[in-house]
Amino acid sequence: MTTTTPVPGTPRRRGRRGLAALPFLGPGGLYLAALFVVPLVLITSYAFFQRGRFGGIVWELTLDNFVRLIDPLYLGVVANSLKVGLVVTLLALLIGYPTALAITRLSPKWRTIALVAVLLPFWTNFLVRTYAWILLFNNAGWINQALQGLGIIDEPIPMLYTEPAVVVGLLYMYLPLMILPLYSSLASRDPQLGEAATNLGASPFRVFRTVTLPLSLPGVLTGCVFVFVPAMSNFIIPELIGGGKTVLIGNLIRDQFLKARDWPFGSTLALVLTISLVVLLVAQAAVSRRLNEGKRIRKAVTGA
Amino acid sequence: MPKLGLLRLPLWLTYVFLYLPILVVVILSFNDSESLFVWKGFSLRWYPELFADSAVMAGLRNTVIVATTATVLATVLGTLMAVGIHRYTKGGLVRAFAIAPALLPDLLLGIGILSVFSLLGLTLGLHSVIMAHTVFAMAFVTAIVLARLAHLDPSLEEASRDLGATASRTFFRVTLPQLAPGIVAGALLAFTLSLDEFVIAFFTSAPTTPTLPITIYSMVRFGVTPEINALATVLLLVSVVTVIGAQRLTRTTDTTRTTDTTEAP
Amino acid sequence: MAVSAAAVIGLSACAPSGSSEIDADADITEQELVVSIWADYSPDDLAERFEEETGVKVTIVNHATNEEVMAKLTAGGDSGIDVAFVSGQYAQALSEGGLLQDLDKSLIPNESNLYPEASELAYDPGNAYSMPYAWGTTGLCYRTDLMEAPTSWDDLLNPAADVTGKTTMLSTERWMALPALKALGYSVNSEDPAELEEAKAQLEETKDTLLAFDDTTFYTKLVTGEAVLTEAWDGWCNYGIAEDPNIDFVVPEEGSDLWVDTMTVLKSSENKEAAMAFVNFVLEADVQSWVAENILYKVPNKAAMDLLDPAIYEQYPNMAMTPAELLEEETIVDLGEYSTEYTRLATEIAAG
Numbered sequence: 001m002t003t004t005t006p007v008p009g010t011p012r013r014r015g016r017r018g019l020a021a022l023p024f025l026g027p028g029g030l031y032l033a034a035l036f037v038v039p040l041v042l043i044t045s046y047a048f049f050q051r052g053r054f055g056g057i058v059w060e061l062t063l064d065n066f067v068r069l070i071d072p073l074y075l076g077v078v079a080n081s082l083k084v085g086l087v088v089t090l091l092a093l094l095i096g097y098p099t100a101l102a103i104t105r106l107s108p109k110w111r112t113i114a115l116v117a118v119l120l121p122f123w124t125n126f127l128v129r130t131y132a133w134i135l136l137f138n139n140a141g142w143i144n145q146a147l148q149g150l151g152i153i154d155e156p157i158p159m160l161y162t163e164p165a166v167v168v169g170l171l172y173m174y175l176p177l178m179i180l181p182l183y184s185s186l187a188s189r190d191p192q193l194g195e196a197a198t199n200l201g202a203s204p205f206r207v208f209r210t211v212t213l214p215l216s217l218p219g220v221l222t223g224c225v226f227v228f229v230p231a232m233s234n235f236i237i238p239e240l241i242g243g244g245k246t247v248l249i250g251n252l253i254r255d256q257f258l259k260a261r262d263w264p265f266g267s268t269l270a271l272v273l274t275i276s277l278v279v280l281l282v283a284q285a286a287v288s289r290r291l292n293e294g295k296r297i298r299k300a301v302t303g304a
Numbered sequence: 305m306p307k308l309g310l311l312r313l314p315l316w317l318t319y320v321f322l323y324l325p326i327l328v329v330v331i332l333s334f335n336d337s338e339s340l341f342v343w344k345g346f347s348l349r350w351y352p353e354l355f356a357d358s359a360v361m362a363g364l365r366n367t368v369i370v371a372t373t374a375t376v377l378a379t380v381l382g383t384l385m386a387v388g389i390h391r392y393t394k395g396g397l398v399r400a401f402a403i404a405p406a407l408l409p410d411l412l413l414g415i416g417i418l419s420v421f422s423l424l425g426l427t428l429g430l431h432s433v434i435m436a437h438t439v440f441a442m443a444f445v446t447a448i449v450l451a452r453l454a455h456l457d458p459s460l461e462e463a464s465r466d467l468g469a470t471a472s473r474t475f476f477r478v479t480l481p482q483l484a485p486g487i488v489a490g491a492l493l494a495f496t497l498s499l500d501e502f503v504i505a506f507f508t509s510a511p512t513t514p515t516l517p518i519t520i521y522s523m524v525r526f527g528v529t530p531e532i533n534a535l536a537t538v539l540l541l542v543s544v545v546t547v548i549g550a551q552r553l554t555r556t557t558d559t560t561r562t563t564d565t566t567e568a569p
Numbered sequence: 570m571a572v573s574a575a576a577v578i579g580l581s582a583c584a585p586s587g588s589s590e591i592d593a594d595a596d597i598t599e600q601e602l603v604v605s606i607w608a609d610y611s612p613d614d615l616a617e618r619f620e621e622e623t624g625v626k627v628t629i630v631n632h633a634t635n636e637e638v639m640a641k642l643t644a645g646g647d648s649g650i651d652v653a654f655v656s657g658q659y660a661q662a663l664s665e666g667g668l669l670q671d672l673d674k675s676l677i678p679n680e681s682n683l684y685p686e687a688s689e690l691a692y693d694p695g696n697a698y699s700m701p702y703a704w705g706t707t708g709l710c711y712r713t714d715l716m717e718a719p720t721s722w723d724d725l726l727n728p729a730a731d732v733t734g735k736t737t738m739l740s741t742e743r744w745m746a747l748p749a750l751k752a753l754g755y756s757v758n759s760e761d762p763a764e765l766e767e768a769k770a771q772l773e774e775t776k777d778t779l780l781a782f783d784d785t786t787f788y789t790k791l792v793t794g795e796a797v798l799t800e801a802w803d804g805w806c807n808y809g810i811a812e813d814p815n816i817d818f819v820v821p822e823e824g825s826d827l828w829v830d831t832m833t834v835l836k837s838s839e840n841k842e843a844a845m846a847f848v849n850f851v852l853e854a855d856v857q858s859w860v861a862e863n864i865l866y867k868v869p870n871k872a873a874m875d876l877l878d879p880a881i882y883e884q885y886p887n888m889a890m891t892p893a894e895l896l897e898e899e900t901i902v903d904l905g906e907y908s909t910e911y912t913r914l915a916t917e918i919a920a921g
Contacts, residue, residue, distance in 0.1 A: 024388025039416025098314035124536035132328035140793035188455035233409035243781025247920035260912035285396020422646030522631035
């Protein structure tokens with residue numbers, strides 16, 4: 001990470017630095033502390049208490065919920081969610097990266113239009129989009145009807161109510177979350193680096209591999225993190241497009257909080273998920289930092 | 305600037321993928337049938353019904369208020385956070401903290417904030433939805449602006465300082481303009497996410513002031529009629545017209561890009 | 570009027586606001602109501618008519634499922650809702666949690682419009698804290714032109730070859746378990762782990778033959794022909810029948826459940842007297858007969874059902890089920906601690 005701040009370590013400077021940081025980190029930090037940390041701590045604290053007979057919370061400490069978690073059923077759901085999340089993320093990356101790259105090569109006027117065009121579908125309602133999807137792909141849907149009408153198939157091809165259908169549904173939902181950070185990262189790179197490499201005789205592919213790709217890694221990481229966790233936490237797509245036959249962490253948590261009215265157990269799942277989140281983010285930050293250090297060195301050496 | 309070339313293919317494929325269901329949505333808005341799933345002929349009747357539906361219109365109004373306000377708040381807070389993290393922190397912890405709200409399952413955030421409000425005896429309303437939406441929206445803005453900051457050339461800022469500009473002047477005249485594309489991207493994303501957000505809004509809204517997703521979702525029990533498709537179509541139309549109009553009026557060019565002659569797709 | 574002093578659930582350490590005493594002489598024109606009900610489940614002009622008659626302003630808000638409104642009501646503090654429409658077993662849970670106001674019958678004289686059977690409902694005998702609004706049962710909704718009439722839950726659980734892959738079951742845990750429990754001869758309210766295990770084993774086999782679990786669009790699947798046989802609530806099946814007369818509803822021979830949608834008054838309400846007046850108003854014959862005619866659900870209101878046009882029974886035969894017949898089925902009740910076992914069962918089946 002490049003910085004113009006003075007050398008750290010000098011006490012007076014560090015103090016001034018702290019003060020200078022206040023208007024930037026202060027407002028957001030306070031806001032998050034009040035409306036993110038407090039609710040999160042509150043809701044994960046329920047994990048240590050018991051469900052009342054008819055729902056609600058009985059304020060007696062217990063670790064039963066964590067014991068309940070060690071169950072092949074729930075661990076299986078977690079493992080499956082991780083798998084689904086990973087697949088969705090990879091697909092989003094495969095599709096999103098070329099798309100974001102293409103957008104950066106458009107003229108500025110078209111670039112904004114292209115970006116907004118990526119987001120526009122999501123200004124319609126998710127339920128409406130999902131129903132449209134179902135109408136297209138279900139056994140009596142438009143695609144099957146068309147294929148049967150054209151004589152290409154006899155029986156409808158089942159394209160919904162399966163796990164792959166859920167993957168595609170989730171991909172549809174979260175693709176913009178991959179494209180936007182990728183675009184932001186790709187659009188910021190210094191075109192001179194690529195030009196320099198080309199002038200030195202590198203082929204377009206080599207330029208991509210050695211210049212573009214590494215520089216876009218922060219965007220890649222951000223995009224992956226944006227897609228991975230929300231994909232696992234979604235409970236509507238598995239229900240509607242998966243026909244209730246795929247259970248992700250999102251469904252699990254929703255079922256505990258809303259259907260079983262077992263806030264303590266739901267909270268236990270939440271706690272586990274939160275901890276995984278923190279681990280993931282810290283890992284991403286560590287990787288990101290290492291990349292940026294490399295970049296700083298490269299810039300120092302090339303003077304670019 | 306390199307040409308699009310082969311990249312044209314994935315670009316178009318992506319748009320086809322994204323817009324195929326949207327095409328269906330628009331077509332269905334003309335379905336002369338109470339049920340979405342059965343086509344019974346062409347009709348325009350859902351459009352007048354839409355505008356006469358006060359519940360849906362109220363939901364729309366609430367949603368626009370919430371999304372706009374939350375976007376403004378989130379963009380300001382998120383950008384400040386991003387700059388602060390970029391300049392004044394080394395470790396990933398502050399960064400992880402700032403981005404985490406984007407990743408927490410919405411159910412947890414919604415119930416969590418509701419619980420806090422209940423505990424403090426505060427009333428719910430559009431304000432509570434705005435506050436809740438700002439929480440996760442600012443995390444997205446922070447992440448996107450940070451991604452852009454990682455590439456910025458610090459020499460411009462240094463030059464500005466060397467020439468005697470104060471910190472705040474440098475920030476507003478040099479840093480912010482450089483960040484503008486990232487900020488715009490972040491704000492757009494924040495607005496989009498808030499507009500269609502259901503779970504958090506459900507738990508943090510007062511029963512009498514629902515947002516549009518809540519209103520629509522509550523219609524599920526007795527069938528979502530094509531009226532909602534008409535709404536979606538109208539929203540799309542309005543957005544497209546607005547964007548094209550804005551493009552025509554403000555011919556902004558990105559100052560850090562070199563001039564190029566790439567043709568439009 | 571006696572106040573039930575059960576434990577408070579949710580995290581608010583203070584008791585819900587609003588006095589627990591009903592003042593029969595209160596001037597209700599100074600009160601306002603927020604009523605939460607399923608969308609399109611009541612007459613469009615209900616709020617207006619009530620305001621005309623009583624001067625009380627009513628805002629009708631919608632919820633999509635019992636679970637959602639329960640989460641809002643039990644989160645602690647004041648949900649802002651005065652009258653909540655929830656299904657019977659949920660009313661039971663709310664009451665056990667001390668969240669419901671006991672109904673003052675002197676303010677609800679229209680209760681006499683109800684069938685006598687409607688006061689003997691297992692989740693709330695005597696309607697102490699809830700008033701029934703609509704009721705029905707669960708059964709098989711199917712296409713008469715695409716299959717032989719089913720007679721048993723087994724026709725769904727172990728479907729014939731031509732029906733396999735074209736069936737759906739309800740996804741809510743109590744109703745997911747119901748067909749298996751009934752087919753095995755067990756109670757819908759079973760709390761026996763062995764019985765649940767057997768039900769689970771059956772459902773695991775059934776899952777492989779299912780098209781999908783579906784609580785909301787199963788009747789459209791029938792209309793389009795994607796599904797031929799579905800587990801359905803009788804009222805919902807009528808929506809399918811309205812679109813395609815080839816659809817029919819039958820209660821399997823092993824029996825089924827009786828579910829009831831009820832009206833409740835929240836203890837946190839500051840407008841309890843107006844709320845009771847509202848409940849009373851809804852129990853008027855012409856209000857409830859509108860429900861029956863337009864929502865195609867049976868109502869437990871004798872005066873209302875007597876007003877119905879007999880033609881409705883021809884098109885929607887299940888509307889003719891008498892209260893006596895309905896009460897032969899098992900009323901669904903909340904199972905307290907054991908509820909979580911049903912959720913676990915549903916998760917196991919769905920994830921397996």
